[in-house]
Amino acid sequence: MADTSIDYREDVASGSLAGDVRDYIALLKPRVMSLVVFSGLAGLLVAPGEIHPLLAAVAVLCIAVGSGAAGAINMWYDRDIDAVMSRTQDRPIPAGRVDASEALSFGIALSAGSVMLMGVAVNWVAAALLGGAILFYVFIYTMWLKRSTPQNIVIGGAAGAFPPMIGWAAVTGDVSVASVVLFALIFFWTPPHFWALALYRCGDYAKAGVPMLPVVAGDRETKKQMLIYTVLLLPLGLAPWYLGVAGWIYGLTALAMGLVFLAAAIAVWFDDSDKSAKRMFGFSIFYLFVLFAMLIADRVNGPWM
Incomplete structure (x- = not known):
């Protein structure tokens, strides 16, 4: 009988093993997403004015998906340091359960989809804020600040602060x-x-x-x-x-x-x-x-x- 464990190890080493649903959910950083969604929901509920419950649900869904998409792209870019740190070594990409290019494609598709859906279904102010938060997290924090300055968390923290503003704008159409x-x-x-x-x-x-x-x-x-x-x-x-x-x-x-x-x-x-x-x-x-x-x-x- 062939030693399938050897094939599995080779797949993991090459990064060619397709991840299951749980691995793709892990790419979305669900624990981080939960706080993002909760703060976005709070912004939506405390905003003056009314919004149809269905549109409110769509807005919260877009915030969740946009947050997860940014997390997936972050994991793609940080796969080298994630492999070194004990806290992150078992993430899907460094562990070899999801291919890096697939994670990137996954993140980009979800980013674009969440922003477009927010704009078409809710309003374009909320969509612009959502798109800005994703871009800030990916390009300003992940690709620039995180590896270049000890103030990475101070400035980069702006990305995680957007959700209440997005929820508010979903109702009011303004900031x-x-x-x-x-x-x-x-x-x-x-x-x-x-x-x-x-x-x-x-x-x-x-x-x-x-x-x-x-x-x-x-x-x-x-x-x-x-x-x-x-x-x-x-x-x-x-x-x-x-x-x-x-x-x-x-x-x-x-x-x-x-x-x-x-x-x-x-x-x-x-x-x-x-x-x-x-x-x-x-x-x-x-x-x-x-x-x-x-x-x-x-x-x-x-x-x-």
Whole structure:
């Protein structure tokens, strides 16, 4: 009987083995997509005006597909460093389960399709924002900033901050101060979120040659920058309340969550181990989820909030 394991290893080594459905789903970075979709949905729900439920579903679908498409192209471009880093070695391309050219084609097709569908079915302002977010993530962050500057996360974080603006524009057809505030909320949240991860994954980034802030400037400077951004984030989290986009329950929740986030950053500052950084990274995801969940709850419950 022929040794099929040898053939399988050869296929993996050559990158010719076609991936199954799960591998193509993995290319879309579903965990990242879930937060992107949730923030986009929040922007859509809190925007003034009305949108047909079917069009709202199409808009959210386009945000999800566009986010996943950008993730697939990111995995195509970063396949060399993904193969080096222990956190990413089992991704479909470096593991040999999906051919790199197929991943690129997959990402481009989904990008174009999501933008066109958003434009035709919803409006072209939302489509332009979606297209801009994809292009920014692929060309500005992935291909330029990520490998060239320790500020990669700061500037590149703009790509992940677009979804609430896209959701807002899907309803209103424009960009307003309130939607820019939602953008800014994610923009200023991104650095402390990712630097917390980078602190305890510093060796991985150094091995791959990615100039994350802990690699280039050291832990102390990274912790200082995390603290600064967390301080700035505290009043920014209250801005939807100031602007009348959300009610007082949201405001109290945002204040409480912001203070806990700040306490987490202070704990990281005084902790020489990785424990506080890991806790802050986990809490940062919960923090953003709670704020956008409260925005949605405020919209759904109206005067009660």
